[in-house]
Amino acid sequence: MTDEETRYEAVRSRDARFDGAFFFAVETTGIYCRPSCPAVTPKRQNVRYYPTAAAAQTSGFRACRRCRPDAVPGSAEWNVRADVVGRAMRMIGDGVVDREGVPGLAVRLGYSARQVQRQLTAELGAGPVALARAQRAHTARVLLQTTDLPITEIAFAAGFASVRQFNDTIKAVYALTPTALRAAAPKRGTARATPAAGIPLRLAHRGPYHAAAVFDLLGQEAVPGVEEVTGERGARTYRRTLRLPYGTGIVAVEEADPPPGAGDGPSSAAVHRGGWLDARLHLTDLRDLTTAVQRLRRLFDLDADPYAVDERLGGDPRLAPLVAARPGLRSPGAADPEEFAVRALVG
Numbered sequence: 459m460t461d462e463e464t465r466y467e468a469v470r471s472r473d474a475r476f477d478g479a480f481f482f483a484v485e486t487t488g489i490y491c492r493p494s495c496p497a498v499t500p501k502r503q504n505v506r507y508y509p510t511a512a513a514a515q516t517s518g519f520r521a522c523r524r525c526r527p528d529a530v531p532g533s534a535e536w537n538v539r540a541d542v543v544g545r546a547m548r549m550i551g552d553g554v555v556d557r558e559g560v561p562g563l564a565v566r567l568g569y570s571a572r573q574v575q576r577q578l579t580a581e582l583g584a585g586p587v588a589l590a591r592a593q594r595a596h597t598a599r600v601l602l603q604t605t606d607l608p609i610t611e612i613a614f615a616a617g618f619a620s621v622r623q624f625n626d627t628i629k630a631v632y633a634l635t636p637t638a639l640r641a642a643a644p645k646r647g648t649a650r651a652t653p654a655a656g657i658p659l660r661l662a663h664r665g666p667y668h669a670a671a672v673f674d675l676l677g678q679e680a681v682p683g684v685e686e687v688t689g690e691r692g693a694r695t696y697r698r699t700l701r702l703p704y705g706t707g708i709v710a711v712e713e714a715d716p717p718p719g720a721g722d723g724p725s726s727a728a729v730h731r732g733g734w735l736d737a738r739l740h741l742t743d744l745r746d747l748t749t750a751v752q753r754l755r756r757l758f759d760l761d762a763d764p765y766a767v768d769e770r771l772g773g774d775p776r777l778a779p780l781v782a783a784r785p786g787l788r789s790p791g792a793a794d795p796e797e798f799a800v801r802a803l804v805g
């Protein structure tokens with residue numbers, strides 16, 4: 459995917475493999491979408507492409523209400539790149555800008571704030587503030603549409619400095635007021651959650667996801683008192699505690715496949731064919747929601763690109779049969795860097 463022809467073909471064919479890798483916006487409607495958006499394909503001359511949702515928002519486009527581009531898996535680039543942009547994206551995803559501001563991010567990266575701003579804007583079309591703002595907007599939407607928390611409380615839980623800033627951002631990104639955005643929540647047949655019941659989440663992934671292998675490994679390596687895997691294979695639940703910047707959390711993630719029709723192909727007990735993992739998160743401080751979600755995504759390797767991985771590994775004649783037999787195989791990470799280091803050393 460190196461030119462506009464390739465991108466437009468992905469949009470025309472509604473190719474979900476590119477969701478999160480780039481976004482497209484339509485000048486005649488003022489809306490930006492994910493490549494797999496089911497809406498009518500726009501004319502090529504009206505389409506513009508962006509590497510991030512924040513870049514599209516900075517250019518004045520609002521999120522599509524049909525395909526919800528803010529909910530796509532993240533780009534796999536940020537998992538592997540060790541340069542300043544890759545490191546910055548991981549830190550922004552972890553909430554560093556919300557907690558420490560751009561100066562704090564720059565100190566962690568070892569660059570000046572101006573250098574960080576320049577490099578991110580040059581490559582991604584948006585600086586650290588815009589990237590963090592897009593993330594806060596997504597967090598706010600999740601809370602608005604899945605909980606009955608007061609709107610004022612949601613504003614500060616999502617990382618906004620004021621209710622006015624929160625209202626302005628929601629209107630700019632979704633073209634709706636917070637109250638209207640809550641009313642537009644998809645009907646899932648259940649009442650919205652209360653704080654005591656936890657926050658229901660859909661952790662999106664790209665392409666097939668071999669959940670059985672991931673849950674097998676998490677169960678084998680579970681640390682007593684910190685994490686556990688319960689239930690029968692194919693319908694297990696992974697639970698663990700989380701140490702977060704403002705408090706602690708407990709999460710439960712389900713192995714079971716999403717309902718039929720939710721993905722891009724037939725489901726099975728072993729492989730999710732596209733869609734998400736269902737989870738429920740309990741937090742002592744809601745300001746940790748964004749950080750908790752990003753750490754869960756790393757733990758379950760949800761931002762990986764299974765198509766690229768399978769293509770590379772499948773090119774080896776000795777590995778090809780193994781790759782074909784286990785599509786969507788992932789490599790679980792850890793909930794925080796310190797834990798990852800301990801697991802690597804201790805085993």
